[in-house]
Amino acid sequence: MSNSNFTFISDRQKGIIPAISKVFPSAEHRYCLRHIHENMRQKWRGEFLKNLLWKCASATTIPKFESMMEEIRKQDSTLFDWLKQIPPKHWARAYFTGARDKPVITCLEYIREYMMKRILVVHKLISKCDGPLTPNATKAFNTIKSEASQYTVIWNTSNKYQVNGPWSDQRVVDVGQRTCSCRRWELTGMPCKHAVAVNWNMAVNGIEVGIPESWVSKVYWLDTWKKVYQSTVNPINGKDLWIPSTCPTTLLPPKHHKQIGRPKKKRKKAVDELNQGVSKNGKMVRAGNTITCTLCKDIGHNKRTCNGQRQNG
Ligand SMILES: [Zn+2]
Ligand SMILES: [Zn+2]
Incomplete structure (x- = not known):
């Protein structure tokens, strides 16, 4: 059965995308916009472009998305070309499916329709089975x-x-x-x-x-x-035929509570990330740099700690 009801959000780290599409072939995969912006900032800076990027990503319809992209093209066609090569289904809301980011009624309706379709899929499968087991x-x-x-x-x-x-x-x-x-x-x-x-x-x-x-x-x-699948979900009329609620209560959002202390800004790091860049004695290391000794041309130490390894060893 499909896994289409899953959505993954990642920071586009190498390896994640192929891994997800392997395990969940029909799952949606969204990129974190913050990470896209982080990369964009290396070349294209400024509040104005950042806001345009945000407007593209949050546009709910495809025409709106395209008109915002057009704005970007007018500002900087190189940025437009760069954004074009990231498939919009991964970062632009206009291309997202699912109901996660919709209002609660829309979300519930999405789930109800999903259940209707799901029950039909299972019924079709069952009709092809001889039993007695699944x-x-x-x-x-x-x-x-x-x-x-x-x-x-x-x-x-x-x-x-x-x-x-x-x-x-x-x-x-x-x-x-x-x-x-x-x-x-x-x-x-x-x-x-x-x-x-x-x-x-x-x-x-x-x-x-x-x-x-x-x-x-x-x-x-x-x-x-x-x-398990014998129950059915009833089809219902569109919103225009719904009867207004007679419930006199007006639901208000809960009171906002200010949390104690300074809000955390740093992303929570994974365990293996925490140990990166720290040597055994707890000091920071210059990751990725291999040092070469200027005295003996050996690698892994510098001339201060050199004791002529190459000659001795
Ligand atoms: Zn046995
Ligand atoms: Zn040396």
Whole structure:
């Protein structure tokens, strides 16, 4: 199923963009405008251009966005060209989908429509399934069954079975408790290969046991999936037909509380970022610079700390 309901916001660090599109192929990816501006500032400075950038990014419609871009082109065509090469879907609100940044009613309507579409997608999927398990569970259970065929079973005439496998693995299955000593059955709710081997052994010996799937927890059944998605979301009329609320209360925003202390401005750094640029003794290092000794031409120390490494070593 698609992951289109995710949106990522990044500072365009190398590697993040390909990584996100790999893991969430249909997710939206937005760049943090502050970081775009940070890069822009290296070449194009000034409040005026900064404000124009902001106006482009926050324009809610494509024509508005384009007219603001036109303003930029008139001011500085090199900046216009530079901005053009960043796909607008990543930084301009006019090209964003989703409802995160919309008013609350629009946002709720977006979610309601999303649910309607989602239920339809799942219904279509279910109609293509034969059961008795869901497609993913069927796949997993088929693997278990193909492995189970390689096991031999010894019955102790009560509820317990000893199961021997080709990889000298020997486990105990308790059919009464529905457990196996490999613990997979209890943990996943899906019988392990040992339990499936026992199920077949029971069937062969004339014990009425049912298909191995009947031992699989109900959470993996197609019927359960159907039940989860059986409710529907009602379609509703457009806003112009909505009846004004008779509720007499006017909702006011909560009182603004001034927080104690100076507001933090620095971005919170990740753990690995914190250690960057600091040497073992806690002092700052000149990152990226490799020093070369002027005396012995060796790298990694300077002439002050030189003791003729190259000659000695
Ligand atoms: Zn097992
Ligand atoms: Zn040296």
